[in-house]
Amino acid sequence: MEQPSDSTPDPPARRGFFAKALALGLAAAAYAVPVLSGLAAALNPLRQKGQAGKFYKLALLDTLPEDGTPQKVAVIDQRVNAWTRSIEPIGAVYLMRTRDASEPVRAIQVICPHAGCSVQFKETVEEEGGEKVGEFYCPCHRARFDLEGVRLDATSPSPRDLDTLAIDPDKLPEVWVEFQNFQTGIAAKVPQA
Amino acid sequence: MNTPSKRKTAGAWLDDRTGLLTAMRTCSEGSVRGGVGWRHVWPAAILFGFAVQAITGFFLWMFYSPSTQTAWESVYYLQYEVAGGWLLRGIHHYNAQVLVALTGLYFLWIVCTGAYRRPREFVFWTAVLMGLCALGGCLTGDLLPWDQNSYHATKTRVDFLNLLPLVGGTLHKLAAGGPEFGHHSLSRFFALHVGMVGGGFVLLLILYHWFAHRAEATQRPDVPAGPYWPDQMLRNMAAAAALMAVVLLLVFQHAFAGDHAGEAPGAYLGAGLGAPGDLDPANAYNAARPEWSFRGLYGFSNLFPGEMKIVPIFIVPGIVMAFVFAMPFIALRKWGHPVNVIVVGILLLGLVVLSYASWKHDWDDPGYLEDVAQGELEAGRARLLIEIGGVPPNGAATLLTTDRLFRRQCAACHDHAAEGHDMSVRAEETTAPNLYRFASREQVAGFLDPKRVTTADYFGNTAFRTGDMADFVKESLADLDEEELEEVEWIVMALSAEARLPSQREADKNDAKQIKEGRELIDGYGCTGCHKFHDKGSLGMGPDLTGYGSEEWLAGVISDPNRTRFYGKRNDRMPAYHESMTPQQILWMAEWLRRAWPLPADEPAAGQ
Numbered sequence: 001m002e003q004p005s006d007s008t009p010d011p012p013a014r015r016g017f018f019a020k021a022l023a024l025g026l027a028a029a030a031y032a033v034p035v036l037s038g039l040a041a042a043l044n045p046l047r048q049k050g051q052a053g054k055f056y057k058l059a060l061l062d063t064l065p066e067d068g069t070p071q072k073v074a075v076i077d078q079r080v081n082a083w084t085r086s087i088e089p090i091g092a093v094y095l096m097r098t099r100d101a102s103e104p105v106r107a108i109q110v111i112c113p114h115a116g117c118s119v120q121f122k123e124t125v126e127e128e129g130g131e132k133v134g135e136f137y138c139p140c141h142r143a144r145f146d147l148e149g150v151r152l153d154a155t156s157p158s159p160r161d162l163d164t165l166a167i168d169p170d171k172l173p174e175v176w177v178e179f180q181n182f183q184t185g186i187a188a189k190v191p192q193a
Numbered sequence: 194m195n196t197p198s199k200r201k202t203a204g205a206w207l208d209d210r211t212g213l214l215t216a217m218r219t220c221s222e223g224s225v226r227g228g229v230g231w232r233h234v235w236p237a238a239i240l241f242g243f244a245v246q247a248i249t250g251f252f253l254w255m256f257y258s259p260s261t262q263t264a265w266e267s268v269y270y271l272q273y274e275v276a277g278g279w280l281l282r283g284i285h286h287y288n289a290q291v292l293v294a295l296t297g298l299y300f301l302w303i304v305c306t307g308a309y310r311r312p313r314e315f316v317f318w319t320a321v322l323m324g325l326c327a328l329g330g331c332l333t334g335d336l337l338p339w340d341q342n343s344y345h346a347t348k349t350r351v352d353f354l355n356l357l358p359l360v361g362g363t364l365h366k367l368a369a370g371g372p373e374f375g376h377h378s379l380s381r382f383f384a385l386h387v388g389m390v391g392g393g394f395v396l397l398l399i400l401y402h403w404f405a406h407r408a409e410a411t412q413r414p415d416v417p418a419g420p421y422w423p424d425q426m427l428r429n430m431a432a433a434a435a436l437m438a439v440v441l442l443l444v445f446q447h448a449f450a451g452d453h454a455g456e457a458p459g460a461y462l463g464a465g466l467g468a469p470g471d472l473d474p475a476n477a478y479n480a481a482r483p484e485w486s487f488r489g490l491y492g493f494s495n496l497f498p499g500e501m502k503i504v505p506i507f508i509v510p511g512i513v514m515a516f517v518f519a520m521p522f523i524a525l526r527k528w529g530h531p532v533n534v535i536v537v538g539i540l541l542l543g544l545v546v547l548s549y550a551s552w553k554h555d556w557d558d559p560g561y562l563e564d565v566a567q568g569e570l571e572a573g574r575a576r577l578l579i580e581i582g583g584v585p586p587n588g589a590a591t592l593l594t595t596d597r598l599f600r601r602q603c604a605a606c607h608d609h610a611a612e613g614h615d616m617s618v619r620a621e622e623t624t625a626p627n628l629y630r631f632a633s634r635e636q637v638a639g640f641l642d643p644k645r646v647t648t649a650d651y652f653g654n655t656a657f658r659t660g661d662m663a664d665f666v667k668e669s670l671a672d673l674d675e676e677e678l679e680e681v682e683w684i685v686m687a688l689s690a691e692a693r694l695p696s697q698r699e700a701d702k703n704d705a706k707q708i709k710e711g712r713e714l715i716d717g718y719g720c721t722g723c724h725k726f727h728d729k730g731s732l733g734m735g736p737d738l739t740g741y742g743s744e745e746w747l748a749g750v751i752s753d754p755n756r757t758r759f760y761g762k763r764n765d766r767m768p769a770y771h772e773s774m775t776p777q778q779i780l781w782m783a784e785w786l787r788r789a790w791p792l793p794a795d796e797p798a799a800g801q
Contacts, residue, residue: 046363050372074475076775081261081375081472086587087775089473111474114499115349118477139479139560141495159499181373183362185352187500190362192372 050193051077051090053166053180059095061105061173069134070096070121070147072110075179093165093177094121094136096147107177108149109163112138116184119145119162136162159187221422226409229419229428232306235299236401237429238436239323242292243394245437246330249285250387257337259379262588264339265469269579269589272459272466283444283463289331291440293486296324304520304537307530312411314521315404321517323397326390331484333386339379341568344470345481347382348374356503374472460576468571469589476594480564482555489544492551513540571597577616582788585781595781598774603628603782606766608650611793624654624766631786632692632742634700635793638685643671656765661723662735669719680714687711692742696789732757747783752776 058073065071074089092110110118117140124133135152136145144152149162168176181192208214225233256275258267271278299320303309309317336347351374354365370377419425447453447461459466470478483491494505516536523529555561575593585592599609600618606625610617617629627650630636639645646666652658670681687708690701701708715721715738721730726738737758740746753769754760760767770779 043367045366045369045371045377048366048371074773079472081373082371082377084262084376087777089475089775091474116352116474116477117345117479118474139564140477140481143499155498157495157499159502183352183355183365185349185499185502186355186361190355 050191051181052193053178053191055168055171055176055178057171057174058093058107058177059175061097061175064095064097064105064175066097068097068099068147069123070094070108070136072121075177091179091181092118093179094119095175095177103167103169104172105167105175106148107165107167107175108136109165109180109182111163111181111184112140112143112158113160113163113182113184113186113189114138114143114156114158115140117141119143159185160189163189217422221420224421225419225425226406226416227413227418228416229421229424231428233425234428234432235302236398236405238295238432239292239299240398241429241433241436242288242295242327243398245288245440246285246292246394247391249281249288250391252281253285254387257383259337259383260376261339261374261379261470261472261590262376262586264337264379265466266584266589268338268340268466269469269576269584272463273457273576279459279463280444284440286464287443288436288440289327289334290443290485291436293324293327293331295436296320296327300324301537301541304534307524309521309533310524310530311521313404313408316401316408317521318518319397319401319404323394323401326394326397328486329393330386330390331486333382333390335484336379336382337386338464338466339470340467340572341470341478342467342481344374345478346483347378349481350483351378353502353506356506466572467568468575468593471590471594473590473594476590476597478564478568480561480568485548488548488551490547492547492554493543495551578788581616581790585784591781592785595778595785598778598782599785602770602773611790613793614791616790623649626651626655628786630790630792631747632689633694633697634685634689637689638682641666641670641681641685643667656763660763665719680710680718683707683711684714684718684720685711687715688738688741691738691740692746692787694742694787733761736760742787744780744783744787747786748776748779751779751782 054077056075056077058075059071071094073093073095075091075093076087077090079086079088079090094108094110096106096108098104098106112119117138119136119138122135122137124135134147136147136149137143138158141157143156143158145158145162146152149164151158151161163180163182165180166178168178183190183192204214227233253271256267256271256278258264268282271282273279275281303317303320332347332350335343337343351365351368354368355361357364366372368378368381369375370381444463451461453461467478482488490505490510493509494502497505520533523533526532571593574596575589578592578596579589603609604618604620606620606623608618608620608623608627609629610619610627611629627636639648639651640662643666645651646663647653647658652660652663657663673681686701686704688711689697690704690708690711693701712726715726716729720726720738723734724730724736724738725732736750737746749756750759751774752771754764754767755762755769770782774782
């Protein structure tokens with residue numbers, strides 16, 4: 001093969017390195033455009049915030065049964081589902097009177113911290129000192145909780161006790177509850193955000 | 194004329210440009226390295242299994258619409274309305290299960306025959322990845338029909354991501370497509386199902402054949418290659434036909450038991466479809482379970498208390514997978530192969546025992562069976578509701594929510610029932626009028642019928658049993674002559690026309706003349722003495738008849754029957770539902786009442 005006499009070719013090794021680097025660089029740059037634009041869109045959910053804790057007026061203290069029987073109250077607000085917005089129940093809360101004068105009412109999330117089913121109130125027959133005895137019970141995997149939301153079994157399927165919700169003491173006798181959903185399946189009570 | 198020489202030239206040209214003919218000739222003569230045999234059928238069967246998924250998946254894609262308001266609805270349409278849709282869906286669903294079983298059996302076969310050992314490490318790993326891909330297809334595909342089970346089971350699985358330290362929350366958000374489940378969960382899972390699982394399977398099949406071809410060549414250079422065509426092909430296609438037969442048996446399994454005369458094929462053939470999934474946590478489905486292939490893992494995870502779930506969900510399966518991928522290296526040791534076989538055997542036995550124990554636990558649990566029965570009832574209810582009026586634009590879940598609200602709240606007092614209809618809802622104790630076909634001509638006619646006005650379907654069990662209206666009807670509308678009877682009929686038509694029921698549109702239009710007469714007669718017969726009707730009469734005595742039974746009128750009564758426009762202080766038992774229902778739900782309830790509920794069985798269907 002004849003070499004063109006008027007050019008000084010690069011040493012093969014160096015030319016090979018530049019060519020390879022350039023080829024890979026161009027490939028990376030060209031392919032990065034569609035890949036990164038796709039990834040940027042796919043990661044969009046990370047920018048979305050969940051429903052932050054917000055106070056809702058759910059009941060009047062007087063309307064709750066005095067014997068402490070829990071009442072299930074729906075929390076109604078705007079549900080944002082991507083492009084759909086609707087006013088509908090976004091969750092529910094158990095409200096119950098207590099005998100504690102400083103905290104006359106307790107609010108507990110109905111969502112079981114295990115797999116996210118709704119716990120049910122189950123009344124037990126016996127009464128102790130006029131106070132109704134009962135428990136919360138999850139129909140999905142049989143987790144049981146007392147009326148303060150504490151797990152009743154040592155090997156409960158639920159990783160934590162039921163989530164209690166804050167009540168604004170200044171607003172009583174109006175019961176204003178700070179409603180919030182929490183991550184399910186984990187031991188820590190982490191807001192779904 | 195097509196001479197042989199011409200054809201030969203054309204063939205030569207094609208082969209020269211593409212090499213296809215030479216490649217085919219090589220195939221048919223001797224491309225099966227290591228010789229023709231049934232052991233080569235495994236990858237061909239898996240390829241067939243995947244091809245069936247790709248083909249049926251492509252056609253399902255033409256019907257599927259991923260969003261929480263359309264996913265279940267589009268699958269419902271496919272299952273019940275599209276001719277043969279149940280077959281297409283059934284093949285895709287059951288072939289997926291067969292593909293999982295097939296890759297699992299292939300794995301066991303590789304382990305038992307020792308075919309995972311060198312130089313076949315990569316063949317083995319690719320085969321394992323194909324099995325995981327098949328499972329991934331089930332995990333992502335399970336959500337897509339968006340019925341109660343698929344939504345709640347998948348939600349539980351996605352929630353497991355929260356167990357992972359540091360990255361859990363981020364992964365959860367990415368999988369769900371946002372902070373909570375919604376439209377984007379479906380579109381994401383759909384993209385993963387088709388793109389990642391489908392695309393991944395194609396890649397793995399190519400890699401598998403590449404690695405296997407190479408391994409056969411290095412492993413048995415002495416054994417002559419065998420012809421693919423037709424010897425190996427015949428065996429492969431025999432396996433494919435057998436697989437398809439199994440899939441079809443599964444699709445048609447319910448045809449062999451029970452009597453299905455008159456039932457739509459979608460109701461009992463192919464993959465089942467439960468009630469639509471509902472984002473409202475109050476409507477959670479309590480009996481959600483994973484598919485059979487994950488039963489063992491499900492049973493295993495239930496052995497652990499809530500705080501330890503990361504062990505059965507991530508740590509143990511992670512260790513098992515690490516072991517599986519290390520098997521070719523373990524086998525390099527002297528006792529490696531027997532150890533591998535024994536460990537795999539124990540794992541398999543464990544899975545079988547855990548699966549069985551979990552199923553047994555469910556079968557013996559009356560609470561679970563009750564929840565399953567409840568789910569089936571709601572699925573049937575959803576179907577009945579859709580059959581009589583289609584899916585509303587906001588989706589089937591709202592329809593079912595409304596139906597549930599009626600059954601739980603309104604049906605404490607009101608019947609919604611017609612003789613001989615499986616749509617009927619009966620109150621535990623009927624203390625209010627039957628609302629079936631409310632404001633329709635048949636229903637309004639009963640109010641003006643002296644024989645019917647004090648029956649249980651009207652005022653029979655209410656405070657109005659002895660009220661002015663019942664008295665008026667019994668005194669003034671008894672013993673009417675033929676002409677008067679016709680006039681009452683016109684009044685009924687006019688009153689019912691106020692509702693503008695969609696199901697009565699034609700009749701209202703055809704009877705415009707009688708309706709016009711009837712509107713005059715409402716005043717003439719003295720109705721406006723107590724009721725307001727447009728510009729006649731006044732409020733305060735009886736409910737407003739203007740727009741009686743219209744969406745607006747119904748929503749008003751449901752919101753607050755105590756308003757002067759409706760029953761005022763005479764209302765003795767109906768709650769004002771604006772306290773417990775959202776305005777949206779009240780509108781849905783009005784719509785629900787106004788649906789085209791079928792005529793009572795003994796009455797001839799008018800105009801049909």
